[in-house]
Amino acid sequence: MGRSDEQLVEDCLAGDVAAFDVLVDRWQRKIRGAAYRIVGSEEEAQDICQEAFLKAYRGLPSFKREARFSSWLYQIALNLSRDRLRRRKNRSWVSLDDIEEVRPLAATGAHAGRGDDWVESREIQRLVTLAVAALPDEQREVVVLKEYQGLTFPEIAEIQGVPLSTVKTRLYRGLSLLRDRLGRQGLGENLTQERTYAVPRTS
Amino acid sequence: MQCHALRDEDKIDRLYGEADAETARKVAEHLTTCAACREEMTGLREARKHLAAWGLPAEPRPRRALPAWALPAAAAVLLALAGVVVLRGAEVSFDEGRFSARLGSSDREVRRLLAEQEARHTREMETLRASLARPATVSPASAVSLGDVERIVRDAEARADERYAARFQQVTDRAEAQRRLDLARVSASLSYLEGRTGQHLARTNELMNEMLQASYQR
Numbered sequence: 001m002g003r004s005d006e007q008l009v010e011d012c013l014a015g016d017v018a019a020f021d022v023l024v025d026r027w028q029r030k031i032r033g034a035a036y037r038i039v040g041s042e043e044e045a046q047d048i049c050q051e052a053f054l055k056a057y058r059g060l061p062s063f064k065r066e067a068r069f070s071s072w073l074y075q076i077a078l079n080l081s082r083d084r085l086r087r088r089k090n091r092s093w094v095s096l097d098d099i100e101e102v103r104p105l106a107a108t109g110a111h112a113g114r115g116d117d118w119v120e121s122r123e124i125q126r127l128v129t130l131a132v133a134a135l136p137d138e139q140r141e142v143v144v145l146k147e148y149q150g151l152t153f154p155e156i157a158e159i160q161g162v163p164l165s166t167v168k169t170r171l172y173r174g175l176s177l178l179r180d181r182l183g184r185q186g187l188g189e190n191l192t193q194e195r196t197y198a199v200p201r202t203s
Numbered sequence: 204m205q206c207h208a209l210r211d212e213d214k215i216d217r218l219y220g221e222a223d224a225e226t227a228r229k230v231a232e233h234l235t236t237c238a239a240c241r242e243e244m245t246g247l248r249e250a251r252k253h254l255a256a257w258g259l260p261a262e263p264r265p266r267r268a269l270p271a272w273a274l275p276a277a278a279a280v281l282l283a284l285a286g287v288v289v290l291r292g293a294e295v296s297f298d299e300g301r302f303s304a305r306l307g308s309s310d311r312e313v314r315r316l317l318a319e320q321e322a323r324h325t326r327e328m329e330t331l332r333a334s335l336a337r338p339a340t341v342s343p344a345s346a347v348s349l350g351d352v353e354r355i356v357r358d359a360e361a362r363a364d365e366r367y368a369a370r371f372q373q374v375t376d377r378a379e380a381q382r383r384l385d386l387a388r389v390s391a392s393l394s395y396l397e398g399r400t401g402q403h404l405a406r407t408n409e410l411m412n413e414m415l416q417a418s419y420q421r
Binding site: 033036037042119121124125127128129132143146147148153165168169171172173175176178179182183187 | 211212214215216218219221246247249250251253254255256257258259260380381383384
């Protein structure tokens with residue numbers, strides 16, 4: 001059994017710099033994944049991840065022991081992600097108009113056959129990516145932290161600094177928006193079996 | 204129709220299986236009688252299912268860190284080489300755009316060294332031939348391990364072949380799938396263009412009719 005995060009923090013503060021390497025190995029994948037799903041760019045996610053660990057390392061002496069190290073790290077990464085989004089002219093990385101222009105994929109008999117599953121899963125992934133990107137920031141954060149990071153509600157509340165009920169309300173609203181948007185793109189429960197091409201918008 | 208009998212939090216707790224006993228009972232009871240809430244919960248579950256489709260991009264390949272001794276060792280080797288070159292009277296020059304190097308040793312010295320090296324190699328090869336000519340004395344244990352090694356290698360090769368075949372199949376499938384997707388998109392665009400062309404024709408006919416009617420009236 002390896003050392004706990006908190007033990008590693010203590011060791012690092014006592015001068016064992018290698019202890020911080022263990023923390024980086026343990027958390028960098030998750031932090032980068034969360035940042036990627038929030039800002040929507042691999043390069044920016046990588047930058048955010050590196051910056052978050054750098055800030056964490058510098059801030060270790062001021063780290064309050066009553067919070068989990070991972071929650072503190074997520075907080076730093078989320079703040080950096082929000083800064084990035086704020087700096088962009090358009091706060092989210094796609095506009096709602098882009099979402100509306102996404103056309104569902106046809107699954108007609110003529111094109112059915114080997115490989116269709118792969119194409120369809122790619123298409124679903126694209127639609128889901130755009131739908132998540134179009135969520136309001138705080139709802140997207142909760143969806144990402146719960147669905148993709150597997151955090152508990154109290155952990156998310158700690159990271160976002162809001163009451164538990166707020167986290168659940170944000171998640172409920174986020175999922176409702178996703179359900180509506182994905183439904184409009186032909187991924188709803190009732191439309192899954194019947195997909196047709198929408199007529200492209202005239203410019 | 205929207206039902207407000209349940210709180211958003213209760214629905215979320217139920218959706219993630221984190222409701223306490225009392226809430227779970229309350230939600231379950233309500234869902235047996237409320238079709239709107241049942242439908243909503245199904246939709247939320249479906250949205251969660253689709254979220255799972257979004258995978259992460261491939262991990263960036265980590266840069267292999269050099270061991271701590273690598274740089275000093277490399278520097279030492281370079282220094283040693285430079286020392287040898289200098290001590291042996293070598294000369295390196297760059298003249299009229301041409302780079303040239305000359306070893307300090309004389310031709311005779313170089314020939315002697317080469318002859319020594321060749322004689323050493325010949326002796327080593329003869330020794331090796333003699334050892335190969337002797338009947339091999341392989342112990343049963345080592346014979347078994349050799350057989351095992353051969354089997355392991357064969358298995359590994361077979362597994363590698365299977366992996367290559369599977370990978371090839373996967374690449375073929377992807378190419379085929381992409382082709383189908385492109386065809387489908389082209390087809391959709393053509394259908395759209397056909398629709399537009401039909402609209403233009405209809406509009407042209409309409410205009411022609413109006414012009415004819417106007418000319419008759421005149």
